[in-house]
Amino acid sequence: MYKAVLPAMIVVGATSAALMPGAAHAAAGMQFASDVFVERFQPAPGGRTARILERADQLRPGDRVIFVVNWSGRKDGGFTVTNPLPRTIAFAGATDETQEVSVDGGRTWGALEALTVHDAAGRARPAHAEDVTHLRWRIPAPQALAGAGQMTWRGVVR
Known part of the structure; x- marks a missing residue:
């Protein structure tokens, strides 16, 4: 089992600041609050499936998680x-079309389907979700002036 720990975030604007996970933080006039939820599915009446989100206290391999900032x-x-x-x-998908990913430690960015990785022999192959190392969101001026927003992404505990 893993304790639920959010990754650190780096916010870039007029100044840069590393943010510690798990609490609200101020950086250049911004505040951030992060949560992790485990996503579970269970049978519901009428043959439907219910989606249940539970605040993550401990994570187990295979858990599907949603990170909310x-x-x-x-x-x-x-x-x-x-x-x-x-x-x-492991990255399991974007929940926002403005989200960019990196598969090389943050050196290059783009949509996952547009990126490639190189194997040990130097051969290129299409990048897969498990290759993602970083996520990035660009919050444009109109949104940044709105005063609040939310970023989310999905993952699976390895």
Whole structure:
């Protein structure tokens, strides 16, 4: 079992600051609050399936998790949030079309289907979700001036 720990985030705007996981933090006038939820599915009446989200206290291999980062504050010119993935979590999909991923430690960015990785022999292959090392969101000026927002992503505990 793993304790639920959010990865550190880096916020870039007028200044950069590393954010510790698990609590609200101020960085250049911004505040962030993070949560991790375990996503479970169970049978429901009428042959349907119910989706249950439970706050994660401990994680087990195979758990499907949803990471939620709420932000508040106003920032002229927008800002960028970069989130390194913990090695114990495999990326399982974006929940926001503005999310970019990196498969090389944050050197290059794009949509997962547009990225490639190289094997030990130097051969390129299409990148897969388990290759993702970092996530990034660019919050444009109009949104940044709105005063609040939310970023989410899905993962699976390795």
